[in-house]
Amino acid sequence: MVYIRKLRVRLLVIFFFICCVVNAENQKEIALTSRIDASSFYTGVPFLYTILIDGSDIVDKPNIPEIKHIAVKLLNSKILIKYKQKGFELRYYMVPEKDGDLTIPPFEIIINRKVFMTQAHKIKVMRPESIPGLKISVELSKKQCYVAEPIEVIFTWYSALPFYGYRGVNIDLPLLNNPAFKVIQGVNDITSSSSNSIGLPVSNRRIIAKRGEVDIDGDSSEFLRFTRVLIPMKAGDFKLQPATLLTSYLTPKQPQSSKKHRRPYRPKYPSYFNNNFFDDIGNQPYQRFYITFNSPTLEVLNIPQESAPLDFYGMVGKCNVETSVKPTKMRVGDPLTLTIRVKNYSFPSAITLPPLSYSKSFSSSFLIPAKQPLGALDGHDMVFQRILRPLRTDVSEIPQMRISYFDPETGAYSATVAPPIKIEVLPAETATTFDAELSGDNKLVNKIESNPEGIRHNVSDPDKAFSNNFITFRLLFAIFAITPPFLFLIVLIVTSNYRLQRNYPIKAVAKFAARRFYRDINKVKIDKNADNESHEFEITVNKIDNIFRRYFSEKFNIQPHAHTIVDLKDILKNSGVSSQTVDKIKRIYDECSLNRYTDKNIEGVVFELKDSTVKCVKYVENRRLNA
Amino acid sequence: MKKIVTIILFVILSTALCAGSADTKLLFDEANTLFQEANDAALKDSLKSQKLYQNAALKYQYLICMNNRLTPVLLMNLGNAYYLSGDKGRALLNYYRATLIDPLDCDIQHNLNFVRSECVDEIEYSFFDKIMEKIFFFHYFSFRTRIILFGVIYSLMWLTLGTLLFKKIKHIKVTAFTLLAISLVMGFSIAITNMQLFSRIDGVITANETQAYQGDAYIYNAAFMTPLHSGTEFKLQEKRGDWYHISLADGNSCWIPSQDAELLKDF
Numbered sequence: 091m092v093y094i095r096k097l098r099v100r101l102l103v104i105f106f107f108i109c110c111v112v113n114a115e116n117q118k119e120i121a122l123t124s125r126i127d128a129s130s131f132y133t134g135v136p137f138l139y140t141i142l143i144d145g146s147d148i149v150d151k152p153n154i155p156e157i158k159h160i161a162v163k164l165l166n167s168k169i170l171i172k173y174k175q176k177g178f179e180l181r182y183y184m185v186p187e188k189d190g191d192l193t194i195p196p197f198e199i200i201i202n203r204k205v206f207m208t209q210a211h212k213i214k215v216m217r218p219e220s221i222p223g224l225k226i227s228v229e230l231s232k233k234q235c236y237v238a239e240p241i242e243v244i245f246t247w248y249s250a251l252p253f254y255g256y257r258g259v260n261i262d263l264p265l266l267n268n269p270a271f272k273v274i275q276g277v278n279d280i281t282s283s284s285s286n287s288i289g290l291p292v293s294n295r296r297i298i299a300k301r302g303e304v305d306i307d308g309d310s311s312e313f314l315r316f317t318r319v320l321i322p323m324k325a326g327d328f329k330l331q332p333a334t335l336l337t338s339y340l341t342p343k344q345p346q347s348s349k350k351h352r353r354p355y356r357p358k359y360p361s362y363f364n365n366n367f368f369d370d371i372g373n374q375p376y377q378r379f380y381i382t383f384n385s386p387t388l389e390v391l392n393i394p395q396e397s398a399p400l401d402f403y404g405m406v407g408k409c410n411v412e413t414s415v416k417p418t419k420m421r422v423g424d425p426l427t428l429t430i431r432v433k434n435y436s437f438p439s440a441i442t443l444p445p446l447s448y449s450k451s452f453s454s455s456f457l458i459p460a461k462q463p464l465g466a467l468d469g470h471d472m473v474f475q476r477i478l479r480p481l482r483t484d485v486s487e488i489p490q491m492r493i494s495y496f497d498p499e500t501g502a503y504s505a506t507v508a509p510p511i512k513i514e515v516l517p518a519e520t521a522t523t524f525d526a527e528l529s530g531d532n533k534l535v536n537k538i539e540s541n542p543e544g545i546r547h548n549v550s551d552p553d554k555a556f557s558n559n560f561i562t563f564r565l566l567f568a569i570f571a572i573t574p575p576f577l578f579l580i581v582l583i584v585t586s587n588y589r590l591q592r593n594y595p596i597k598a599v600a601k602f603a604a605r606r607f608y609r610d611i612n613k614v615k616i617d618k619n620a621d622n623e624s625h626e627f628e629i630t631v632n633k634i635d636n637i638f639r640r641y642f643s644e645k646f647n648i649q650p651h652a653h654t655i656v657d658l659k660d661i662l663k664n665s666g667v668s669s670q671t672v673d674k675i676k677r678i679y680d681e682c683s684l685n686r687y688t689d690k691n692i693e694g695v696v697f698e699l700k701d702s703t704v705k706c707v708k709y710v711e712n713r714r715l716n717a
Numbered sequence: 718m719k720k721i722v723t724i725i726l727f728v729i730l731s732t733a734l735c736a737g738s739a740d741t742k743l744l745f746d747e748a749n750t751l752f753q754e755a756n757d758a759a760l761k762d763s764l765k766s767q768k769l770y771q772n773a774a775l776k777y778q779y780l781i782c783m784n785n786r787l788t789p790v791l792l793m794n795l796g797n798a799y800y801l802s803g804d805k806g807r808a809l810l811n812y813y814r815a816t817l818i819d820p821l822d823c824d825i826q827h828n829l830n831f832v833r834s835e836c837v838d839e840i841e842y843s844f845f846d847k848i849m850e851k852i853f854f855f856h857y858f859s860f861r862t863r864i865i866l867f868g869v870i871y872s873l874m875w876l877t878l879g880t881l882l883f884k885k886i887k888h889i890k891v892t893a894f895t896l897l898a899i900s901l902v903m904g905f906s907i908a909i910t911n912m913q914l915f916s917r918i919d920g921v922i923t924a925n926e927t928q929a930y931q932g933d934a935y936i937y938n939a940a941f942m943t944p945l946h947s948g949t950e951f952k953l954q955e956k957r958g959d960w961y962h963i964s965l966a967d968g969n970s971c972w973i974p975s976q977d978a979e980l981l982k983d984f
Contacts, residue, residue, distance in 0.1 A: 395925045400767040400803040451760040489761060505764065545801075545831055546824040548794045550749045552742050555790045563821050563864060567907060570868035574875035581879050589882060 120145040124208040136185045143178040150200040159188040189217040223250025226383045228333050234389040236498050237325050239406035240437035246315040258338045259367040261292045264331035272321040319437045322390040332385040393496050402494040403444045409435040413491045413508040422518040430474040441472040451489035480515040487512050596647050603644035604711045610637045627696050635682035638703045655679045748776030770802035789819035806923035806947030808832050821861045836948035840966045856906045867903040919953035920980040929971035933960035940971030
């Protein structure tokens with residue numbers, strides 16, 4: 091007993107110790123630090139503001155109060171786990187909007203249901219210089235277009251200063267990352283191998299631009315230009331975010347006065363590397379420039395849906411299609427190459443072609459592999475090559491190739507059609523592996539599977555079409571609901587006697603006693619002309635006696651000839667038979683037995699006897715007596 | 718005199734009826750011919766076939782509306798013509814109408830399921846509905862399958878009861894009880910479907926694309942980030958002027974212009 095008590099105390103101490111340890115672990119100190127990369131910035135130049143929480147990952151995302159002259163956006167938040175140490179990181183993207191001394195004020199963060207404060211940060215924001223002759227422009231080829239209609243966007247950077255002096259260039263063109271537009275390369279885009287091409291850092295990617303010279307108001311300027319094809323993905327009025335250029339300029343040590351010297355770098359290397367735009371400035375004295383360009387506007391209209399043809403797949407703009415096929419004579423299953431050339435389209439690089447398998451005219455006659463080569467530009471045309479395999483010998487032509495398009499000039503749908511091309515398909519001559527496997531010992535079995543795709547046939551029989559004599563589900567339900575119990579009832583009735591005989595033979599005998607009595611008694615014929623001496627009446631009385639006794643023996647499960655009227659009397663009285671009827675039965679019993687013991691003339695009795703027995707049995711049956 | 722008038726009236730009436738019947742058959746044949754021509758043209762000229770399908774649809778519609786021949790077969794033919802002409806919304810609508818008359822027809826059910834699977838808008842069922850689907854999976858069998866299953870199980874139950882008349886074995890009693898329970902459940906499922914047949918959906922969006930709004934005017938903000946597309950089923954909550962207040966299968970509700978949708982009962 092003492093031992094158990096000691097053990098309890100020890101367990102309590104251990105439990106208390108564990109609780110203390112767990113609590114201490116929970117109470118581990120939480121550290122919060124906030125930091126920025128530098129203390130001085132230029133207006134419009136984004137910087138990162140990071141909050142690091144050490145010791146907990148249960149953080150309610152703070153609502154940062156509006157900071158005057160600084161735009162704030164949450165970049166990401168993530169849980170940090172390092173050496174089993176929990177932590178949390180919040181990163182904000184901040185853009186100073188005004189120059190001068192600005193403060194990022196402290197704000198509350200709730201960590202693990204406790205309030206913590208960030209540190210205040212003072213930053214110095216400088217206004218980048220802007221010089222005449224340095225400008226950027228973003229031009230759209232159209233101010234109004236339709237959804238999916240390609241338009242051209244031209245970006246140009248003009249500079250009066252030579253480009254080789256620029257370092258740390260950062261061009262931001264938000265249009266390139268706008269989800270409302272798809273941006274693709276145009277056909278005439280300058281390639282990296284071109285002599286006047288130059289790599290340009292634009293929105294975190296390197297774009298090949300074309301270098302050139304232009305006179306602006308009598309002053310010679312250099313420019314860098316690149317174009318892109320813009321495909322609007324949705325309708326609406328778009329005011330495109332302004333493009334910005336932030337760059338540093340390092341004044342060349344030797345002033346380059348002549349035009350010859352203003353272009354010192356020739357493309358000795360690929361254009362990706364033939365400039366200083368991606369270089370760091372280092373510790374050299376430099377000027378910082380920042381320019382922005384007014385945002386262009388674009389109105390994107392919806393394509394009218396009402397009259398769109400069934401095969402319209404979203405192409406906007408006029409074009410022409412031509413097809414050619416090679417070879418024109420082949421065997422079933424042999425490949426043929428269908429060349430589809432889309433011509434006279436303003437922006438061929440924007441052309442896509444839906445899979446030919448979408449067209450029933452192709453898919454019903456040809457096997458079309460799912461993977462097909464992409465389209466290729468050939469001059470100003472887009473060329474698609476498709477491999478087809480004819481399925482049957484009765485395929486006599488490549489179906490017409492039709493491209494539906496919406497014409498923005500007329501504002502209506504139209505289509506260009508390449509006519510069908512005749513081909514000759516011969517039966518397959520050589521046995522393929524598949525053919526071989528269809529015969530022999532290990533022959534393949536064609537497992538038929540139903541195809542859930544597609545709609546089922548029309549009904550063309552007017553009798554069926556106008557008939558309302560179908561099996562309604564209610565009728566079917568009623569049939570199902572009624573038929574089994576009905577059949578059960580029939581079985582129940584039909585087999586009731588059999589089941590009674592099988593399960594309760596005595597009851598069964600009692601039930602059929604009356605039926606047997608009537609049958610037997612009706613067989614008893616009394617001949618009125620019979621001779622009394624011939625014992626014919628005696629025999630008849632015996633018969634009636636037997637039948638009558640057997641009825642009661644069956645009805646009340648007693649021995650037919652071993653029971654007396656006294657035995658029967660009790661049973662009948664107990665069963666509620668009136669004493670008059672019992673007396674009648676007694677009389678019948680007596681009259682029958684009288685025949686055995688006397689030579690009395692019973693001719694007169696016989697006729698009454700039969701009727702009396704029938705009446706008695708009827709009475710007993712009406713009382714529904716059973717054994 | 719009366720006899721003569723009666724005879725003349727009878728002759729005129731029977732002639733008119735015969736003529737009407739002949740006209741109906743003629744129209745039906747014309748619609749079928751157009752449909753067949755469209756099928757043939759579909760492999761060569763899709764634009765021509767589209768027009769032919771549209772014409773066939775018009776004929777079927779005329780037969781149904783003007784001649785008051787609302788039969789499941791005609792509605793299915795109309796649905797087929799609409800589907801092949803590219804109007805999935807109206808195709809779905811007419812398959813639904815056909816299902817209301819004859820929910821056991823396999824072809825109608827197949828076409829309905831296929832066109833539903835082709836609809837652009839994917840509406841997620843609520844969590845509760847998903848759980849219900851897991852628990853009462855049998856309720857999501859096709860109507861025909863459930864009725865046949867019910868018939869078989871119910872018949873088996875009576876058969877076991879019949880066996881019990883001759884042999885009273887415990888196993889047979891348990892089997893009969895189990896079958897009774899299953900057939901009751903299936904019966905309930907069928908009864909519920911029967912009750913829901915006319916109330917599951919009220920209409921279908923028929924416009925290729927329609928913007929759903931948060932109120933019954935264009936001034937309200939869009940209800941969803943993307944428009945709704947043809948074939949999207951809905952339940953009608955309210956009709957206000959030219960606007961329908963509808964609820965989708967996921968429980969979201971919105972307003973759409975009435976010309977962009979059709980109701981099942983509007984026929």
